Amino acid sequence: MTPIALDPARVAGWRAAWDAMMLGFVPGLPALERVIATAVEAVRGAPPARVLDLGGGPGVFAERMAGRWPDAAVTLLDVDPVLLEVARAGLPPEIGVVRADLTSPAWPAAAGGGYDLVTVVMTVHYLTPAVIRSLYAAARDALAPGGLLVVADLMPDDGLPEVMRVLDPGPGEAAAELAWAQWWSGLTAVPEIVGLLAARADLFRDRPPAGFTADLGWHAAVARAAGFREAGALWREGRHAALAARR
Template identity: 60%
Template sequence: MPSTALDPTGHRAAWNSVMTGYLPGLADLEQVITTAAERRTGPPARILDLGGGPGLFAERLATRWPAARITVADLDPVLLALARAALPTTVTTVETDLTDPSWPATTGTGYHLVTAVMTVHYLNPAAIRSLYAEIRRILAPGGLLVVADVMPDDGLPALMTALEAPPGQAWSHWWSQLASAPEFAPLMDRRTEIFRSRPPAEFTPALSWHAAAARAAGFPEAGALWRHGRHAALAAC
């Protein structure tokens, strides 16, 4: 069903609420990312958001940098349909399987900023290492990679990590709302087929693991950009 038949407003607003619960400090993270990108190269001309879902972060980036050409890459047809129905023409969406090493063929190269927010925990260690190597190849000179996900620090107090239990009920409710909407039925069926044999890896190593993997992929610099409890952001350039 064409994305023009979808009304994305309420679903995208609800997704934003769910993601804010999953990733405490989301607004601060986004501010840190944009500030880091501007300090490095000025307003980025080309941006790639991997696992960008319904495109809320991309939309905010487009508002901050109207001249930027932004690409949202995701494998989920439901989330991509919501993105296509709402995003401005400066944002392109592509269906991309990050476990396939040829994925850059769908996105192109020459990006000044590549982001992956709550995306890499779906991948196993080998796939993450391959992903970082491919990102290194598609970055423009001076470009920046930011990966934000669950990256626990063994030194965190147990209470802090306990307070960040993922709101699974809100997540389930959001998907059940879509499943009950007839206009989403074909997309939900396709999503079921895609993910039937793709259980999430739920691989969540420490930030130091990600930094080492990024350096092994050819990034001269890799380290912490942001932290909020169990969640952290890696910057590599």
């Protein structure tokens, strides 16, 4: 796809607003990022050399990982034509931006391999259980031996009795939902983006709604079945959690 010219100041504004919005959904994201960094450096004994962020959106997390590990090759993969364009326009050129669909068996070839860390943040709820099973198997193959997969999403705590599990949205989530709607509707006024919004609507029209949720035990079992040596909880905040699985 031919890159389109976007005003850098506007792109920076969209990416900053996206970052604030994601923090509204998951206030503990900064803590999660620190925990991911500590975990991958501990298991590797050094900073990661190759990092892949699946469903990376406009790349705010990928950019922070690249800032944390300046010598690492960081790649973002996503399917959304709008978010990919915002990522390409806003990210430094050394961060790879790959267009691929996690529901397609072709994405692993597009992503390449030998990664020390593969992250999937707030993305698996867009996928079906069958696609998540394939995703974990492909992520395992994309990792170098000893490499780490981290998946963060809505994952209720199966270690607690059902009545004690946090299932309700946090206090900031209604505001984040509103910010999400405003973020997307704001782009409809940008002539350079309108065509990409139409392509996005076509792409997502026939997909299931982004609402899949399973508890962390389910994700850990799927990761073990996909061949990961170890899998368990890396982080939790209310109903959000992160699975870490080690190849």
